[in-house]
Structures are given as C-alpha cells and as structure tokens.
Amino acid sequence: MSVREADINLVIPNWNGKEHLETCLMSVRRQTREPSRTILVDNGSTDGSVEFVERAFPWVHCVRLGHNAGFAVAVNRGIQAGTGKLVALLNNDTELEPEWLRLLAEALERDASAGMATCKMLRFDDRSVIDGAGDALTRAGAPFTRGAGEPDDGRYDAGPYVFGACAGATVYRRELFEVVGLFDEDFVSYYEDVDLCLRAALAGWRCLYVPGARCYHKRGASSAHRPAYPIRMQERNLTALYVKNFPVEVLIRRGPVIVVSRIRRTWRAVAAGIGAPTLRGLWDGVKLIPLMLSKRRAVQKGRTVPAQTLIDWMGRDVRA
Numbered sequence: 001m002s003v004r005e006a007d008i009n010l011v012i013p014n015w016n017g018k019e020h021l022e023t024c025l026m027s028v029r030r031q032t033r034e035p036s037r038t039i040l041v042d043n044g045s046t047d048g049s050v051e052f053v054e055r056a057f058p059w060v061h062c063v064r065l066g067h068n069a070g071f072a073v074a075v076n077r078g079i080q081a082g083t084g085k086l087v088a089l090l091n092n093d094t095e096l097e098p099e100w101l102r103l104l105a106e107a108l109e110r111d112a113s114a115g116m117a118t119c120k121m122l123r124f125d126d127r128s129v130i131d132g133a134g135d136a137l138t139r140a141g142a143p144f145t146r147g148a149g150e151p152d153d154g155r156y157d158a159g160p161y162v163f164g165a166c167a168g169a170t171v172y173r174r175e176l177f178e179v180v181g182l183f184d185e186d187f188v189s190y191y192e193d194v195d196l197c198l199r200a201a202l203a204g205w206r207c208l209y210v211p212g213a214r215c216y217h218k219r220g221a222s223s224a225h226r227p228a229y230p231i232r233m234q235e236r237n238l239t240a241l242y243v244k245n246f247p248v249e250v251l252i253r254r255g256p257v258i259v260v261s262r263i264r265r266t267w268r269a270v271a272a273g274i275g276a277p278t279l280r281g282l283w284d285g286v287k288l289i290p291l292m293l294s295k296r297r298a299v300q301k302g303r304t305v306p307a308q309t310l311i312d313w314m315g316r317d318v319r320a
Helices: 018-029 049-056 071-080 100-110 174-180 192-202 228-245 248-271 275-301 307-313
Strands: 008-014 037-042 060-064 086-090 094-096 114-123 130-132 135-137 143-145 169-173 206-217
Touching: 008 018, 008 071, 008 100, 018 037, 018 049, 018 094, 037 049, 037 071, 049 060, 071 086, 086 100, 086 174, 100 114, 100 169, 100 206, 114 174, 114 192, 130 206, 135 192, 169 174, 174 192, 192 206, 192 228, 192 275, 192 307, 228 248, 228 275, 248 275, 248 307
Parallel strands: 008 037, 008 086, 037 060, 114 206
Antiparallel strands: 086 169, 094 206, 114 130, 114 169, 135 143
16 A cells, blocks of 8 residues: 555544643644544643543544553554554644644655655744754764754755654654564653664665655643653663664774763762752663663664664764
8 A cells, every 4th residue: 555545543642641642633723634533642641631532533533541651651652542554643832734644644655765754843832933843863873863953944944864763743654663663662651752762774775855845843831730740761762772773883983982971970969959850861771771781782683774774874963
C-alpha cells in the first residue's frame, strides 16, 4: 500500500494538559488531510482532561493508562491502538497549520528511504522564533534541537534530511517501528525519541525535514509542572544513549570529546544552580548501564551502516 493510500493514526500523549487540548485538537480537525484515527493517551490526569475530550471531541479515541507512566509508554500504547501505515505523534501543547499532516505524509510517499518526516516548529507565543527544526548531534554525540530560539528568517528552510526528529510533531512509518522497535520505555521520558532516531539511523533509515509543514509549540508547558525532572532525565538518558547505541568505533574515536563534553556540561549545570538534579541524573545513568548493555546487542546486530555514518552526523550542525 502506498503512503498516499495509507491510513494515518495520530497519537497525542497527555498528562494534565486540559488547558492545551482545545487548541491542539481544533487544529487537528482543520487538517486538509485528516487522520483516520486520533488517539489521546492519558497518563492518569487529574484535571478532567479525558472527560473534556470525550464531551467536546467525541471523534477522539481515548486510552486511559490510569497513572503517569511517562512519555514512552504513552506513545507506545497509542501506536499499538491503531493500524495505520503512518503514525503521527503530537504533543498536546501544539497547534498545527492546516497543511501539516498532508505535507509530511507526502514527503514520506516520495522517499522510500525515510522512516520519519518532521516539521519546522515555531514558538507559540512568538511565531517569528524557531522552536525546533529537527534534531542534530554535537561533536560529542549529544542531541540538541536545531535552530531553537533563532529567528525564522529562512536559515532553516533547506532540507531534505536531518539526523532526527522531535517526537512532539513528527510522522513515522509503522514499518519503522516493526523493524527497529517502539520507543524504549526504560527511558521513561526525554531522549526516547533520540534513542529511536539512533536505532533508525544505524539501521539505514533517513529522517526527512519538511520546513513547509509548520506547527506552534508552547515550549516548557509540560515540564513546568516538575522543573528538575527534565534535567535529571536528560542526564540519565544521555548515558543510556551512548551505552546502548554508539558503535565501539565511535566510542573510541570520539571518546575524549565525549568525556570532556560531559565534564563541561556538569560544570555548567553546577554553576547555574542545577547541580543536584544533574548529578542525580548522572548517577541514575550509571545504574542503567547493565540494562543498556543487554539491549546494545540487538541494536548493533541490526546495524546496516558503517560507524562512520554516525560520526558524519556528529557536529554537522556545529555545536561544541
């Protein structure tokens, strides 16, 4: 079945995001290419989110998890709740332009080598500022968001490929999940999308960047509930990314850069007054190493590209 003929499932994870859902779901309703099924996966909200959606948007299928299981579990349950050949993942604190889904789906139709297609995200409150233009890797292999905080003046209007995609506004082939697996639930939240992109890149899949597809994001709206949590989880999961996904050749050749980068990263965090969650995240990452080593075997067994392919992505968008 071609992508054009394929059904598209759209999955929205939610945790106490009632205040954002009307804007998000109305923009889904306005899509020129509507998803065949829209699935809201609720992480045990206590603000009446599900009741609001069931009353105001009865066409949305709600999956109740009953507790906050984290982003990875939520999106996985949403993916499993549908059968569409394409799966769109969307944060609840976003607003889509009407052509968003059509442009991303058509991009995947044109390029069979791509496992995902991502968009240009702009700040919700200042739509002249970029929120994200795909994901990239530093020279040390740490993920960062291309263009975040920069003016939308055309500098991020070129494609077609980027290293990876933010799972907050991206369309994936279901086939990609069948080949490399779903989001790793042991990551819980943060960098689980980077982990997926690493596994996809090592297996030979590409990520399309479609700047004409645009959405608006309320950055930090979800993490504002627990400001220390993202810091801890990013440090924890960065260690997991290295151990699970990076080929030995990459770790050897970029090892010194990685070590220096982690030291600088930690020092900057301490100087900024966020040393406690950073150090806790580092320790949590160390405790994850045995589990990630056990998963590493499958990732490396499925690798179809040379280690140099990953090295070529590291530092392509210059960042120390």
